Amino acid sequence: MSDVLYLAIVASLKEKIIKGRLKPGDMLNSESSLMKEYSVGRMTIRKSLSLLSNEGYIYSVPGKGNFVCKPEVDIFQFKFNKYDGLNTHIDRVKLLSVKVKIPTKQIDRILNMDENQKVVEATRILCSDDKEIAMEVIYLPYVQNQPVIEDMLKFANYLKPIEEKLAFVLDKTINISVTMPTKEMSERLNINQNEPIFEIIETIKNGAAHESLQVSWFYVSPKYLTIKAATPKDSVDKRIF
Amino acid sequence: MSDVLYLAIVASLKEKIIKGRLKPGDMLNSESSLMKEYSVGRMTIRKSLSLLSNEGYIYSVPGKGNFVCKPEVDIFQFKFNKYDGLNTHIDRVKLLSVKVKIPTKQIDRILNMDENQKVVEATRILCSDDKEIAMEVIYLPYVQNQPVIEDMLKFANYLKPIEEKLAFVLDKTINISVTMPTKEMSERLNINQNEPIFEIIETIKNGAAHESLQVSWFYVSPKYLTIKAATPKDSVDKRIF
DNA sequence: CAGTGGTCTAGACCACTAG
DNA sequence: TAGTGGTCTAGACCACTGA
Missing domain, CATH: 1.10.10.10 (Winged helix-like DNA-binding domain superfamily/Winged helix DNA-binding domain)
Structure with missing residues (x-):
C-alpha cells in the first residue's frame, strides 16, 4: 500500500x-x-x-x-459569506441609515449589552451591477468616541479586518429561514411581494472574550443564493505526531 | 496551566x-x-x-x-436530517406512488447510471400529527430482483440501516433553495400557493465505491424548518499520538 | 552544507479498569 | 494484580530546503 x-x-x-x-x-x-x-x-x-x-x-x-465509533452521517459543512458567497458579485453598498438606539429586548439579549448601553442600527442595500439585490440591518454595540463608523459601513465586508484579526476566536452562528418581503423590501429589491426571500440572522462573537460583536438580519432573494452543503471529508493529511 | x-x-x-x-x-x-x-x-x-x-x-x-495558518472564518457546520431534523416529528408516511422509469438526463447524470438502466421514482408525503407537512420525490437506481422496495419506502428513514452500514464511506450533499409550491404540493401540504417552500435536493453516494445510491427532492414549509449553523469548535480532545 | 520537519524505535513511568 | 491507554524521553535515520 x-x-x-x-x-x-x-x-x-x-x-x-x-x-x-x-x-x-x-x-x-x-x-x-x-x-x-x-x-x-x-x-x-x-x-x-x-x-x-x-x-x-x-x-x-x-x-x-x-x-x-458510532458514525454520524447527518453533519454537513458549507462555506458562506454574505458578501462574496452569492451567485453574483456585490459591487456597491448603499448606506440607508445609521441610528443610535435603545436596544430592544431581543437585541439586548443577543448582544449581551451593558445596562443602558445603546446600539447602532445600520440599514444597508447591497447592489450588484446596479441592481439592488440584498438588504441588511446590522446591530452593533454603541461605544462612545467610536471611530467614524459610517465610513466603515460603506464597505460591503467592513468586518474583514476585524475578522482577520480575531479569526481564531470568532464564533459565528447563522439561522437561515424564509419569509415574505415587507413592502419596503419588495420595493427596494424590486421583487414581487409574494416572492419569498431568505432571511439570514447572523451573530458574531469573540469566543475568547465572550463578547458579542454584531447581529444582523440579511435578506436576499433565492435567485442569488443557494446553500450547497456536504458531509465533511476526512480531515486529510493533517500533521500528527 | x-x-x-x-x-x-x-x-x-x-x-x-x-x-x-x-x-x-x-x-x-x-x-x-x-x-x-x-x-x-x-x-x-x-x-x-x-x-x-x-x-x-x-x-x-x-x-x-x-x-x-491563514484562518478561515466562513465555514459553517450543521446537523440535518429530513426525518428527525424538522421542528416537528414525523409520525407517518404516505407512499403516493412507486414507478420504474427511464431516467431523465439530469437524473441519469446525477446517479451515474448504466446504459439502459432504469430508475425507481417514489413520491411520498411525510405527516406529523395527521398533518401533511412535507413531500419528497426519491430516485434510486432500479436493480432487477430487488427486495420489495415498496415495503421499505413506507418507513420514513428507510435508509437508516444502509446509512449505518456504510456510514464511514457515505458522501452526502444537499442543495437548499426556495421555490413556490406547485398546485399539487400546495393542495397536498395544505399551504397557500403563494407561500414559499424549501426545496432540498439531496444526493447520497458510496464514496468508497464511487456509486450513487439516491437523489431526492424534498419540499417542506419554512414553518417546519430552520437551518441553524455555526462555525465549528476546535475539535476538542481528539486523541493524538 | 547545516538546519528543518517526517518517520520510527526502545524503553520508562503513570493512572485507570477489571477480575 | 495484570493489562490497557496516556505521557514523556533520548536517540536514530531520512528527505527536503535554502544558502
Whole structure:
C-alpha cells in the first residue's frame, strides 16, 4: 500500500471498519497486540490510531481500549459569506441609515449589552451591477468616541479586518429561514411581494472574550443564493505526531 | 496551566497566536528551539504542534518549518436530517406512488447510471400529527430482483440501516433553495400557493465505491424548518499520538 | 552544507479498569 | 494484580530546503 508504516496500518484498520469486520462499538486489538501484528513499535501504532481517531473512526478509553465509533452521517459543512458567497458579485453598498438606539429586548439579549448601553442600527442595500439585490440591518454595540463608523459601513465586508484579526476566536452562528418581503423590501429589491426571500440572522462573537460583536438580519432573494452543503471529508493529511 | 506538558505548550502557543504575537504566515520557532524553550523532548513538542495543526492553527512544511495558518472564518457546520431534523416529528408516511422509469438526463447524470438502466421514482408525503407537512420525490437506481422496495419506502428513514452500514464511506450533499409550491404540493401540504417552500435536493453516494445510491427532492414549509449553523469548535480532545 | 520537519524505535513511568 | 491507554524521553535515520 504505502511505504509509510503508519499509513499502511491506517489503511488496513480503516478497511476492516469499512468492510464491517470491525463494527461500531467493537474494541480494536490492544496496542501491544497491534505492535506484534504489524511488527512495529508502539509509537507507530499510536500514530495510526491517532489518525483514525481524528478522522472519526475510533475513540479510546483509558484503561480499556480503542473502540470503533458510532458514525454520524447527518453533519454537513458549507462555506458562506454574505458578501462574496452569492451567485453574483456585490459591487456597491448603499448606506440607508445609521441610528443610535435603545436596544430592544431581543437585541439586548443577543448582544449581551451593558445596562443602558445603546446600539447602532445600520440599514444597508447591497447592489450588484446596479441592481439592488440584498438588504441588511446590522446591530452593533454603541461605544462612545467610536471611530467614524459610517465610513466603515460603506464597505460591503467592513468586518474583514476585524475578522482577520480575531479569526481564531470568532464564533459565528447563522439561522437561515424564509419569509415574505415587507413592502419596503419588495420595493427596494424590486421583487414581487409574494416572492419569498431568505432571511439570514447572523451573530458574531469573540469566543475568547465572550463578547458579542454584531447581529444582523440579511435578506436576499433565492435567485442569488443557494446553500450547497456536504458531509465533511476526512480531515486529510493533517500533521500528527 | 495544565499539568500535562504538551497541553501547557499548546495553550502557550495558542495564546501567542490569538494575541497576535504570531500572525498568519509567521514561522514558529523550530522544533529544536521549542524543545529548549520549554525544556521538553522533541516528541512532546511535536505532540503540541500536532494538536495545533489539527485545530487549524498551524501547518507545517517539511524542510522549512511550522507556520501560522491563514484562518478561515466562513465555514459553517450543521446537523440535518429530513426525518428527525424538522421542528416537528414525523409520525407517518404516505407512499403516493412507486414507478420504474427511464431516467431523465439530469437524473441519469446525477446517479451515474448504466446504459439502459432504469430508475425507481417514489413520491411520498411525510405527516406529523395527521398533518401533511412535507413531500419528497426519491430516485434510486432500479436493480432487477430487488427486495420489495415498496415495503421499505413506507418507513420514513428507510435508509437508516444502509446509512449505518456504510456510514464511514457515505458522501452526502444537499442543495437548499426556495421555490413556490406547485398546485399539487400546495393542495397536498395544505399551504397557500403563494407561500414559499424549501426545496432540498439531496444526493447520497458510496464514496468508497464511487456509486450513487439516491437523489431526492424534498419540499417542506419554512414553518417546519430552520437551518441553524455555526462555525465549528476546535475539535476538542481528539486523541493524538 | 547545516538546519528543518517526517518517520520510527526502545524503553520508562503513570493512572485507570477489571477480575 | 495484570493489562490497557496516556505521557514523556533520548536517540536514530531520512528527505527536503535554502544558502
